[in-house]
Structure formats: structure tokens, C-alpha cells
Amino acid sequence: MRIALDRLSRSFDGREVLHSMDFDDEVSTLAIIGPSGGGKSTLLRIIGGLLVPSGGELSIDGRLVLFNERDLVPYRAGLGYVFQAGGLFHHLNARENIALPLRVVHGLSAEAATARAEELLARLGLAAEGDKKPVQLSGGMQQRIAIARAIAPGPQLLLLDEPTSALDPEYTSEVLDLIGALKAEGMRFIVVTHELGFARHACEKLAFLYEGSIWEYGPSEQLFQNPQTPELERFLSKLLEWRV
Amino acid sequence: MAPITGRVPPLRAALNYLAVCVLVILVFWASLSIINVSLDFGFVARYATRIGDGFVLTVLISVCSMVASLVLGAVVAAGKSTRILPLRYACDLYVRVIRGTPLIMQIYLFFYIIGTAWGVDNRLVAGVMILSFFEGAYVAEILRGSLLSINETQIEAARSVGFTRVQTVRYIIGPQMVARTLPALTGQFASIIKDSSLLSLIAVIEITQTLREISATNFQLFEACLLMGALYLVLTLPIMLISSYFEKRLDYAS
Ligand SMILES: Nc1ncnc2c1ncn2[C@@H]1O[C@H](COP(=O)(O)OP(=O)(O)OP(=O)(O)O)[C@@H](O)[C@H]1O
Ligand SMILES: [Mg+2]
Numbered sequence: 001m002r003i004a005l006d007r008l009s010r011s012f013d014g015r016e017v018l019h020s021m022d023f024d025d026e027v028s029t030l031a032i033i034g035p036s037g038g039g040k041s042t043l044l045r046i047i048g049g050l051l052v053p054s055g056g057e058l059s060i061d062g063r064l065v066l067f068n069e070r071d072l073v074p075y076r077a078g079l080g081y082v083f084q085a086g087g088l089f090h091h092l093n094a095r096e097n098i099a100l101p102l103r104v105v106h107g108l109s110a111e112a113a114t115a116r117a118e119e120l121l122a123r124l125g126l127a128a129e130g131d132k133k134p135v136q137l138s139g140g141m142q143q144r145i146a147i148a149r150a151i152a153p154g155p156q157l158l159l160l161d162e163p164t165s166a167l168d169p170e171y172t173s174e175v176l177d178l179i180g181a182l183k184a185e186g187m188r189f190i191v192v193t194h195e196l197g198f199a200r201h202a203c204e205k206l207a208f209l210y211e212g213s214i215w216e217y218g219p220s221e222q223l224f225q226n227p228q229t230p231e232l233e234r235f236l237s238k239l240l241e242w243r244v
Numbered sequence: 245m246a247p248i249t250g251r252v253p254p255l256r257a258a259l260n261y262l263a264v265c266v267l268v269i270l271v272f273w274a275s276l277s278i279i280n281v282s283l284d285f286g287f288v289a290r291y292a293t294r295i296g297d298g299f300v301l302t303v304l305i306s307v308c309s310m311v312a313s314l315v316l317g318a319v320v321a322a323g324k325s326t327r328i329l330p331l332r333y334a335c336d337l338y339v340r341v342i343r344g345t346p347l348i349m350q351i352y353l354f355f356y357i358i359g360t361a362w363g364v365d366n367r368l369v370a371g372v373m374i375l376s377f378f379e380g381a382y383v384a385e386i387l388r389g390s391l392l393s394i395n396e397t398q399i400e401a402a403r404s405v406g407f408t409r410v411q412t413v414r415y416i417i418g419p420q421m422v423a424r425t426l427p428a429l430t431g432q433f434a435s436i437i438k439d440s441s442l443l444s445l446i447a448v449i450e451i452t453q454t455l456r457e458i459s460a461t462n463f464q465l466f467e468a469c470l471l472m473g474a475l476y477l478v479l480t481l482p483i484m485l486i487s488s489y490f491e492k493r494l495d496y497a498s
Contacts, residue, residue, distance in 0.1 A: 048404060050400060050403055050404060069408075069409070073406060073407075073408050074406070076403060076404055076405070076406045077405070077406025078406075079404075081401075081404035081405075083397055083400070083401060083404075085397075086395060086397045086398075087397055087400075087401040087404075088401070089398065089401065089402070089416055090395075090398065090420065091416075091419050091420050091423055100415060101405035101406060101407070104407065104411055104415060105405060105406040105407065105411075106406075149405065150405075
């Protein structure tokens with residue numbers, strides 16, 4: 001899937017946090033890394049159609065994304081989005097969290113939607129948890145169900161904003177394993193993450209977002225082995241400092 | 245003392261509750277015998293129709309006021325976040341003045357000045373209007389509080405799965421607000437029932453006024469008071485139980 005940013009920018013209260021970003025490449029699995037406040041979430045929300053840019057353009061496969069509510073609703077429905085935490089609907093059980101959008105947005109019948117939800121839960125080994133509300137589930141289960149909800153309608157692209165940052169380490173790997181398995185099935189995704197091992201080994205491309213600009217971009221392995229800028233070098237060494 | 249956590253076994257809870265009730269009744273009984281009062285509820289049968297009518301009117305006033313104050317409260321809650329400034333400030337002023345002054349003052353003021361000036365001379369209609377106006381300010385605050393407590397991420401998640409604005413309200417915000425407001429709104433209904441007793445001040449013949457009139461002729465003030473308390477509890481206790489049931493049932497939002 002070809003993603004192109006053309007002088008894309010975004011300001012909040014007069015302060016620019018994304019500066020005239022240019023990007024044009026085929027994306028299958030992309031990790032976005034960078035220090036806090038660098039604009040990673042802002043960029044992902046714009047790509048996901050959740051935030052309107054202040055300037056510039058975004059196109060997907062050569063088609064310009066029109067940032068008005070009427071065009072954005074179907075655009076968002078064609079993507080999957082996973083939040084850092086708390087993205088499951090509190091008042092619905094796990095099964096309904098997956099089935100409701102399938103019925104309301106994608107027009108599936110009640111039976112078909114429930115069957116699809118059950119199928120995904122079973123695949124994740126969560127068949128027994130279908131009746132539970134999000135608060136009754138562990139953080140790792142919640143995130144896996146959030147991923148299941150995002151992929152249920154078969155989106156063209158999955159966007160994940162720090163899907164494991166709010167998790168205890170023991171749950172992090174079960175979520176990363178799931179994303180890895182989806183990749184093996186051909187799922188395309190963009191993930192914002194601090195899990196450098198995952199970014200390096202599970203994502204083909206890597207973007208280093210620093211102070212509102214794409215500071216470095218390229219094949220993951222290459223960026224890890226051979227950072228071109230002192231900023232990326234410092235960022236990597238800081239995150240790897242305490243690694244066993 | 246350490247706070248009690250976890251559930252008390254039901255039997256133990258019931259026995260302790262019963263013991264407390266018995267104790268309260270004993271203290272009351274002792275007080276009555278100290279001041280040499282013996283109770284005689286013979287008048288209840290004599291005035292059964294009037295008491296029944298008063299009771300029904302209290303229920304009627306309360307139900308009407310509940311519905312009207314819900315509508316008013318919803319409008320004011322929405323008005324408090326509108327971009328039309330005069331409307332926003334009007335809603336704000338309304339809530340502050342109503343919540344900041346006693347109901348008794350509002351009843352006199354509205355009935356004798358505004359009611360007289362604009363020709364609302366049906367006491368029942370005026371009473372329901374005044375009570376709805378009073379409770380509406382509290383309902384507005386309940387609704388507004390729960391609207392503000394809806395998590396941003398929930399709305400963002402709803403947009404991300406492709407819901408339109410209307411679908412987001414219908415499937416996510418609406419149900420979550422109902423779950424959050426239902427306990428408080430049922431509690432508010434109990435308040436309305438109690439507050440309606442003040443309408444006796446403008447001679448609406450609801451249950452308080454009925455019993456006041458009866459005790460003015462037979463001088464059995466204590467009995468009238470006790471009966472009044474019992475009749476209000478008949479209405480408010482079940483409502484309080486429903487409220488705490490909702491609280492437990494719908495307690496899932498983190
Ligand atoms: N809704 C908003 N209103 C005002 N400022 C915002 C808003 N969202 C983001 N910002 C600001 O934009 C900048 C970039 O934020 P963003 O959340 O995109 O960073 P990030 O790279 O995702 O950081 P983190 O790793 O902490 O999640 C920050 O300085 C932040 O304060
Ligand atoms: Mg972020």
C-alpha cells in the first residue's frame with residue numbers, strides 16, 4: 001500500500017508539532033519510533049483519519065484523503081486502529097466489542113457478526129472470555145481483543161499506537177506475538193512502539209520521528225546497524241542501555 | 245478503624261440491620277413513655293379516603309416533576325456547553341441560583357409573584373412547575389457530570405471503528421451515560437418525593453398538607469407525623485433499593 005505525505009503539518013494552539021512532512025513509499029510493515037512528544041501519535045491519528053492536518057496532504061494508493069467528516073467515516077471504517085489502552089468499549093463484553101461495529105458499520109447480520117467474533121476469540125484462545133466486560137480482563141487480553149476488533153472487518157491497514165506500553169512485561173510478548181502472526185498472514189500495519197526488538201525484527205521499515213520531522217527512514221535492520229544521525233544513535237543507545 | 249472491605253455475609257447483615265432497627269424503635273418508645281404520650285391511630289380509618297387521595301397526589305406530582313425535570317435538566321446540561329454565550333450563561337445562572345437558594349423561598353416567590361403576574365392560579369400546576377424547575381437544576385448537574393466523565397478514548401475508539409457521530413451517541417455515549425446516571429437519577433427521584441412535601445405551603449393537598457389539616461382538627465400531631473414518615477418511606481425506600489441495585493449492576497466503567 002502506497003502512503004504519501006505531502007508537506008503534511010499539524011499545529012495545536014499555534015504550536016506546530018508536525019513540520020511539513022514529506023514521505024512517499026510502499027508500506028507493508030512499518031515501525032515508528034522516537035522520543036516522547038515527537039509527534040508519533042499525532043501522525044498516526046492523521047493517517048487514521050482521526051485528526052485533521054493543519055496543512056498538506058495525505059494520499060493512500062494515489063487517492064487523496066479528504067478530511068471532512070462525510071469522507072472520513074468510510075475511510076476510518078476501512079482501517080483498523082488500536083490504542084495504547086482503554087480502547088475497548090467499557091459497557092460491552094468482549095464479543096460485542098468485536099460484533100457491534102461489524103453489524104452497525106459493515107452491515108453484517110447479527111448471526112454473522114457474532115460468528116465472526118467467536119471465530120476470532122477462539123483463534124486468540126479467548127473463547128471463554130467472550131462474556132466478560134473489559135474491566136474483568138487482563139491488560140494483555142484487552143489489547144488482543146482490541147486487535148481482534150480492529151482486524152475483524154478485514155481492514156487494508158492496521159494502525160497501532162504503542163499497543164504494549166501500558167502492559168506488564170509478561171503480557172507484552174503475547175500481544176507482540178499476535179501482531180507477528182498477523183504479519184505472517186499478510187496483514188499490513190504501522191506500529192508506534194518502544195519495543196526496539198520488535199521494530200527491528202518484525203517490521204521491514206523503520207521511521208525515526210524526532211521533533212516533528214521524519215529524521216531517518218529506511219529498512220529497519222539498516223537503521224539499527226547504521227544510524228545516520230547522532231540523534232538516532234543517542235536514542236537507540238539510551239533505550240538499549242539497560243538491556244541484559 | 246479499618247474500613248470494612250468485601251461483602252458481609254447476608255445472614256449476618258440482616259441480623260445486624262434488624263438489631264439496629266429494634267434499638268431505634270426502643271429509644272423512640274422510651275422517649276414517648278418519658279413524656280407520657282400514648283399513640284392512637286384510630287383516625288386513620290376515619291380519614292382513609294382523604295389520606296389515600298393525598299398519597300396519590302404526592303405520587304402524581306412526583307412523577308410529573310421527575311419527567312419535566314429530566315427534560316429541563318437535559319436541555320440545561322446541553323445549554324451549559326453551547327457556543328451561544330448568552331444561552332450558556334443563562335443555564336449557568338439558573339443552576340447556581342436554584343441550587344443556592346432554599347426551595348421554600350422559591351415556592352413563595354414563584355407562586356405569589358410570577359404565578360400571580362402570569363396567571364398561573366392552579367395550585368397543582370404551579371406546584372409541579374416549581375418543583376420541576378427546582379429539581380431540573382440538580383438533574384442538569386447529574387447529566388453534565390456524567391457527560392464529562394465519558395472517557396475521550398471511548399469516543400476516539402468509536403470514531404476509529406467507523407461510527408458516525410449519531411452512531412457514536414446511540415451505541416457508546418448514550419448507553420454509558422444511562423449506566424452512569426441511573427443510580428443518581430433514581431436517588432434524585434427520592435428527593436423529589438420528599439421535596440414535594442413543601443408544596444403544602446401553597447396549599448396543594450398532597451399527603452403532607454392532608455395530614456397537617458387532619459392533625460389541626462384532631463390534635464393528634466405525633467400520630468400524623470409518624471404516619472407521614474411511614475408513607476414517605478413506603479415510596480422512597482424501594483427507590484433507594486433500586487438505585488443501589490443499578491449502582492451494583494452497572495458498575496463496570498473504570
Ligand atoms: N490534543 C492536543 N492538544 C494540544 N497539544 C497536543 C495535543 N495532542 C498532542 N499535543 C502535543 O503535540 C506534541 C506531540 O504529541 P504526540 O502525542 O504526537 O507525541 P508522541 O510522539 O506520541 O509522544 P508519546 O511517546 O509521549 O506518546 C506534544 O508536545 C503534545 O503536547
Ligand atoms: Mg503517543
